Amino acid sequence: MPQPSDLLTRLAVSTVIFALRPDHSGRSVLWTPLVRRTREPQRGYWALPGGWLPPNEELEVAAARTLRATTGLAPKYLEQLYTFGQVDRSPGARVVSVVYWALVQSDEAARASAGPNVRWVPADTLPALAxxxxxxxxxxxxxxxxxVEYAEIAHAFLGExxxxxxxxEVYEAVxxxxxxPANFRRQMIASGRLRETGERLAGAPHRPPRLYRYDTSAxxxxxxxxxxRERPAS
Amino acid sequence: MPQPSDLLTRLAVSTVIFALRPDHSGRSVLWTPLVRRTREPQRGYWALPGGWLPPNEELEVAAARTLRATTGLAPKYLEQLYTFGQVDRSPGARVVSVVYWALVQSDEAARASAGPNVRWVPADTLPALAxxxxxxxxxxxxxxxxxVEYAEIAHAFLGExxxxxxxxEVYEAVxxxxxxPANFRRQMIASGRLRETGERLAGAPHRPPRLYRYDTSAxxxxxxxxxxRERPAS
DNA sequence: TCAAAAGTGTTGGGGATACACCCATGG
DNA sequence: CCATGGGTGTATCCCCAACACTTTTGA
Known part of the structure; x- marks a missing residue:
């Protein structure tokens, strides 16, 4: 069934990773990690984390693995985005990329691993990528x-x-x-998916706010x- | 860059095709064409139209081509659905399938080609497929x-x-x-995407209805x- | 003139927005 | 006791569902 000509098309998995971080002015904005290409083609350019699909690895697992490899983190949300397969999208060879997108907890992302070949950039002002x-x-x-407007995924940026x-703040940043604040509160409560923990967050010079937890069973x-799935593969 | 192990994973493109047809009671319901597998694995089972991705063909073009090959039709709507890549989804080899979904004009579908290896079935009551x-x-x-509830794609089942x-009737079938009828009319008019042709459809024993056209420029x-895209590749 | 579908008018309820206002805490 | 954000109350608007009602045709 395989034809010789098929050997020319390669299958890759890449992941767009989002986390919230303060920008220069202190406001939370979306950031995404990129990796520097150390080989041709497009050597030296920044690109999405990813790699060739191992024959025995599930697509989603491959996405979570590259996420972990570049950031040291586990995704709190992971979903297939789209498959990009334009014939000319990569010079030299036909590469079809199954792309996932992921949300990671922002305070974890703040201490995520980085290095000379990994760099976090604001997602809305990207340089020219590979x-x-x-x-x-x-x-x-x-x-x-x-x-974010119709599904309840915002909590994936936050802790328990x-x-x-x-x-x-997550909604506003996204x-x-x-x-x-008043209407936002009512909408969230009305969704029925927030559970009060009974605890409050003290320390600030004003009325201490209630702490909530996202209820997956709802x-x-x-x-x-x-x-x-609720818990993405890792 | 290619690794020998990658040669084991194959890339296929399949298409889920929908058209409206009357069921046994005369009501419009969704139908989809299937093809009988003439080779192993799963020989004899009915399956989605599709095939291996030719290295020089765009994904969407491959989807439109297999659609044409099995039905003789051109899609009025064509969109990527999802990429399925479970390691064990095909016995014997790792097959990753980029799946598209398409809508075809129902009156064309009524006279679509069929044969011993092509069969249209009601989409809601499928037999066990490959x-x-x-x-x-x-x-x-x-x-x-x-x-259908938030995008204006229903007209793709209809003519000009x-x-x-x-x-x-399309909405009701889907x-x-x-x-x-009264509220439906107002919703559609309010969308701003229907243009009156000025003509009416005569012949029925009651008030002749206006004919509309879908306005892509709106x-x-x-x-x-x-x-x-507005016009999918063919 | 009658049946049937096309098309219009009107009303009421639910959710979203805007905004006034009270509450609780650290400093 | 004051500033600040937490939290509640409430009026308004708009969209949508329900349904009564008028219009227009072929038979």
């Missing part, structure tokens, strides 16, 4: 911003427990607009998308 | 039913011009529930998704 990776990240950003102000079968 | 193709079609159905009753840049 191949079609600019387009890919733009698409991932579009998907993230869309999905969080305040509504922290959660709101959507790039400020939200009314996701109904109707609203769940196919192929969406 | 590989993981049942799961794939279920996912495509889920996507179609979701997308159509009445609001015909368009409503969503499997009846819709209020799609704003903000609402458009990345990678979505």
């Amino acid at each position: 191949f079609d990776h600019n387009r890919i990240i733009e698409y991932a950003l579009w998907r993230l911003r869309n999905k 427990t969080f305040t509504l102000a922290e959660l709101r 959507l790039q607009r400020s939200l009314d 996701v109904t079968a109707e609203s769940r998308e196919p192929f969406m | 590989f993981d193709h049942n799961r794939i079609i279920e996912y495509a159905l889920w996507r179609l039913r979701n997308k 011009t159509f009445t609001l009753a015909e368009l409503r 969503l499997q529930r009846s819709l209020d 799609v704003t840049a903000e609402s458009r998704e990345p990678f979505m």
Whole structure:
């Protein structure tokens, strides 16, 4: 069944990774890690983390593995984004890339490993990247911003427990607009997926906010998308 | 850069094709064409139309080509669905399938080519198919039913011009529930994407309905998704 | 003139937005 | 006691579902 000509097309897996970090002015914005290419083609350019698909490894596992390899982190959210296969997207060979996108906990990302060949950059102001990776990240950003509005994924940027102000800051950073705290609170509570921990966060010079936890069991079968696991592979 | 072990994974493109056809009771329901496998593995089973990806062919073009090969039709809507790559989804070899989904005009589909190895079946009551193709079609159905509710793709089942009753019948068939004609009319008009042709459809024993046309130019840049062309490749 | 579908009008409820206002804490 | 963010109350708007009602045709 295999034809000789097929040997020319290679299959790769790449991952767009998002975390929230403060920018120069202190506001939270989206950052993404890139790796420097040490080989041709496009040597020296920054590119998405990824690699060839090992024949015995699941696609999602390969995505989580490259994520861990470049950041030292485990994804809190991981989903297939799109498969890019333009004939001319890589010079010299036909490369089809199955691309995933991931969200990682922001405080973990702050102490994520970096090195001369790994660099975090603001996702909205990218330099010129290798191949079609600019387009890919733009698409991932579009998907993230869309999905945040109808799916409950924002908590993936946060730890186990969080305040509504922290959660709101995630939404504001992703959507790039400020939200009314009062209405935001009601929307989140109305979703039925936040559980009070009973604890509060003290220390700030004002009324201490309640701490919440995201309740995975409250996701109904109707609203769940196919192929969406709670704990992504790692 | 290629490693010898990669030669074991094969890349295929398959397409889930939808058209509306009357079922035994005369109501419009979704149908999809399947092809009988004439080789191992899974010989004799019905499967999605598809084939290996030729190294010099774009993914979307390959999808449109297999669509044409099995139905003789050109897609009115074509979009990438998902890439399936489970290690064990095909016995004997690692096969990664980039799957597309397509909508074809229903009156064309009625006279679509069929043969001993091509068969149209109701998409909601499938027999046991080859590989993981049942799961794939279920996912495509889920996507179609979701997308019909927020994107304007229903007209892809119809011809150049159509009445609001015909368009409503599409929605009702896809969503499997009846819709209020009065409210449906207002929603569609409010979308701003229907243009009156000025003509009416006569012949029935009642008030002749207006004929409309879908206005592709009315799609704003903000609402458009990345990678979505108006005329799919053929 | 009648049946049936096309098309219009009207009403009420639910959710989102805007914003006024009170609460609780550290300094 | 004051500044600050946490948290509640409430009026308004808009979209949508429900449904009564009028219009227009072929038979």
